[in-house]
Amino acid sequence: MKKLAILGSTGSIGTSTLSICESFPDRYRPIALAAGQNLDAAFEQCTKWRPQVISIATEELAAKLRQRLKEAGISSIEVVYGTAGTVRVATLPEVDFVVSAIVGVAGLEATYAAVKAGKTIGLAxxxxxxxxxxxxxxxxxxxxVALLPIDSEHNAVHQCxxxxxxxxxxRIWLTASGGPFRNTPAPAFEHITPAQALKHPTWVMGQRITIDSATLMNKGFEVIEACRLFSLPPAQVRVSVHPQSTVHSMVEFIDGSILAQISVTDMRLPILYALAYPERVDATPASGLQFDLTTLSQLDFSAPDLERFPCLRLAYEAAATGGEACIALNAADEIAVAAFLEGHISFLGIPRTIEKVLQQxxxxxxxSIREVLEADLAARACARDVISQQFSGVLR
Structure with a gap:
């Protein structure tokens, strides 16, 4: 039985991981959870799973959760909060496997602490x-420490x-759906609205990652991640637009062979693969994880257009530079995406902002992680200044 810590237990990856635990109760048990700000979901997870420790965002929320647990007659769960609480969850001695699924740099310190504590990491x-x-x-x-990717593309590469x-x-090939604008004429990009950009053709995701998929920045981040995970230079990590999203990624070997991983578009599959590695667990037909090959009528692949999608080009440039360039790429993108969603900048304002920040x-x-977080804060401040000066926007 593997004992799990789930960082981001109330998010989509976290709840999918708990679904796997429910399907395989003899194999996986969550004993430590980091739940963010969702008090109701945290309480429900406590009552169902009875973890040893749960972390929540703030001291105030922790006090409320303790009170609700007390009223429910549950006194065995340690409630902690903040970054220190998340680190506590990630490094609990009894934990065998840590699922890192907190969005953004908020989960960075806990993930790093888990690695230093010798935990196996499922990285989402x-x-x-x-x-x-x-x-x-x-x-x-x-x-x-083994770092096992949960992102579907890197998980596919790991399998291949x-x-x-x-x-x-x-080389390795990361596939991209191409987002909602793969066939949109370049002149129309300036007028793309948040509502249009939030309509992803394949996946249901959070707002930032959906916009990042529309700009192909998400694929750019995946290029950097692949370089790290598989010790490859950017030139050996390619992107191919694959609208069907059936082939999750491919590995091309020096003899000309190409191995592709094909599966349903369900995050439970890569999560299960990471949890079970190096084994494979039998997923019954009732699980919904089996793929029907008769549905494979057409597979299309094409090169991404870096002129229409400059975020991908910027990611390759940051990957080649490394260090603070990658930190700034992520930080500036987060600020620019928020500004776009709030109507302060245009869709093309996102790559323009990021490029300005990278130039500075x-x-x-x-x-150290402290220096990473300092560089992250500096890049965010720079991005806000760029938006204020260049686009006359006022960020909330």
Missing amino acids: NKECLVAAGELIMAAAKEHN MRGGETREVR TSGRHPS
Whole structure:
């Protein structure tokens, strides 16, 4: 039985992980949860799963949760809060496996602490490797920790890489749906609205990641993440637009062979793969995870247009520079996406803002998580200044 800590237990990856625990109760048990600000969901998870420890965002929410648990007659759960609480969840001695699914850099310190504590990590937080990949990968090597990707694309690459040695890989191919605007004429991009950009053709996701998919920045982050996870330079990580989203990624080997991973578009599958690795668990037909090959009538692949989607180009440039460039890429994108959703800048204002911030960012390589977080804050401030000066927007 693997004992799990789930960072981001009330989000989509967290709830999918709990669904896996429910389907395989003899294999996986959640004993530590980090639940963010969703008090009601945190309480429900406590009553159902009875973890040893749960962390919530603030001291005030922690007090409310303790009171609700007391009224429910539950006194065995330790309630903690804030960053220190999340670190406590991630490093609980009894935990075997940590699912890192907190969105953004908020989960960075806890994930790094879990690596240093020698925990196996199921990584669904791409910002950790984008912003602090150099530090995290070095710590993972030092402490002999396995980082198992949960993002569907990197999970697919991980599966395909089992077909050969790293030295035998010519390149890896990350597939992208292309988002809602893959066929939109370039002149129309200036007039794209938030409502249009939030209509993803394949996946149901949070607002930021949906906008990032529309700009292809999400794919850019995945390029950086792939470089870290698989020790490859940016030139060996390619992107292919694949509207069907059936082939999740591919690995091309030096003999010309290409291995592709095909499965349903359900995040429970990569989560289960990571939890079970190096085994594979039998997913019955009732699970809904089996793929019907008769539905494979057409598979299309094409190169992304870097002129229409400059965010992907900026990500490749940041990947080549590394260090603070990757931190700034992520931070500026988060601020710019928020500004777009609030109507302060246009859709193309997102890459324009990011490019301006990158131009003002040094190529330094932080030597600690504290320096990463400082660079993150500086890049966010720079992005707000760029938006204020260039677009006359006022951010809330």
